[in-house]
Amino acid sequence: MTVAVSGTVGLRDVARRLDQLGSLFALHLTPMAHWTWVFVKGGRTISETAIVQGYYAPHHAHFILPLSYLTTPPTSFSKNQQLQQQRWQYCEAHGAMGGLCDEDTPDPLPVPPPPPVAQQWALDGVPVVVTAGNRHQYLYHTLTTLLTTPGAQHNNILVALGDAPQPTTQLLRLLNITFTKLVVHGKDNNKLFRYYRSVFQYVARTFPDAPAVIILDEDVQVSPDFFSYMSQTLWLLYHDPTLYCVNGYSATGFQGISHDPKTLLRANVQVEWGFAVTLGFVKEVISRWPSDPSETDTLFYDEWLYKHGSKGRECVFPEISRTIHYGIGVNSEAWSTEMYFLFKPMVREAHVYLDNVNRMLQRPWEEHFSRSIKEATPLTGNPCSDTFVPSINTATNFVFYYRVNKKPDGQLDYRNFLYAATCLNAWGVSEQGLHQKVLTVRVSMLATLYLVGAPYSPYAHFRPRHIRPWVYDLVSDEDDKIIMKRIAEIQIGKYKILNWNVTSDSLMDLLSVTN
Structure with a gap:
């Protein structure tokens, strides 16, 4: 088993299982580690090596491994017996093939045809x-x-x-x-x-x-x-x-x-x-x-x-x-x-x-979109606040107007949109996903929120005069802290990186104490 460069970012809970199987390093790998583990299925490590820091570092492991011959899983006589033999020959040469090479319950070959769909x-x-x-x-x-x-x-x-x-x-x-x-x-x-x-x-x-x-x-x-x-x-x-x-x-x-x-x-x-x-x-x-x-x-x-x-x-x-x-x-x-x-x-x-x-055809869509935004309840305040969208028990449309400015080169500046969209766990990295500078966010099964860019969206004219488009630079220090905390939570996600500063020395010290 080999994991290289950023692959260890995705190990997550699997690292605990690998530790239970006998790996010494699995729980202690940094996000950019190179790791190789050779072990006998069912127990006993033959070789385990790791480079815990070194994005482009070469990684070599050398060991002598006597191989035993594994017999091909039995196949009952059938017209596709030759196909099954070809399967196991392929599996002898290639790993990580999932159900294709599962000795107990292999995927059926040929693949059975699925049922049709209504249309x-x-x-x-x-x-x-x-x-x-x-x-x-x-x-x-x-x-x-x-x-x-x-x-x-x-x-x-x-x-x-x-x-x-x-x-x-x-x-x-x-x-x-x-x-x-x-x-x-x-x-x-x-x-x-x-x-x-x-x-x-x-x-x-x-x-x-x-x-x-x-x-x-x-x-x-x-x-x-x-x-x-x-x-x-x-x-x-x-x-x-x-x-x-x-x-x-x-x-x-x-x-x-x-x-x-x-x-x-x-x-x-x-x-x-x-x-x-x-x-x-x-x-x-x-x-x-x-x-x-x-x-x-x-x-x-x-x-x-x-x-x-x-x-x-x-x-x-x-x-x-x-x-x-x-x-x-x-x-x-x-x-x-x-x-x-x-x-x-x-x-x-x-x-x-x-x-x-x-309704996805242009005219019905634009009529639906205009009606939805026109009749929507305007929201103001901090889009990262837990109380930004009111609790409801009936289907309701909300609308939030954010300011779109122009850059010196004439391009539109979506900076305010980025913050507002990110607060809602939506895609805010670019303007993709917007219809006429409006992002549709389904906050819940009952609540739909429209983020409307003013003044350049054709739907911005529905903005009531007393509602000012939201500008990130004008938020209070308290609201800014809420926004930064929310964005950090989203970017870090639910997985915390505990091994970021692991070094070879600290890892060896840990293993020597453990053993």
């Missing part, structure tokens, strides 16, 4: 493209959840490989998944930018007559309701030119502020983990997608689509997410993954019937 016809002709590379453990988890989700069609799933190492291609052959290899060059984000351009080009060439395509990455887990959700919302893309994507991931649905699996929202947001776009949009952006990454102002393909491809169009997304982004890669690290992604609420049941899908 299965809406998914006909819509390919599902999974982008992948050399993280075959991630890919297996993603594909098995995808293949077992109601509405999934095995033959409609294709994996587009940017890197195609043997473990990945072997796994896809084992699962009988169609895949293609795309030739890409570069490194890190430069390479990824070229890769996703190749993915879009491949989709346009291979599925020119498809109405839409669903795309997700190899480190995205889908909800049991994923295809049901897509089957009920895809038609919006065909009928509303002011939309460019349907996201399975919720831009605003964080812990404590997502309550209703039947509710949809729309806003300015980039394509996110598990999304659908039309083939018309695919072809449109290909014509403008630069082949040389140096010709663009961002190397993040999703940000590029948002800034240069959306042309002001919005996306539809659920209040409670239908996907979770669980992986660590080039553009993700442990702190933000812990804070925003791993514990994102996700719908855990299938066949959720969505409310008011028609």
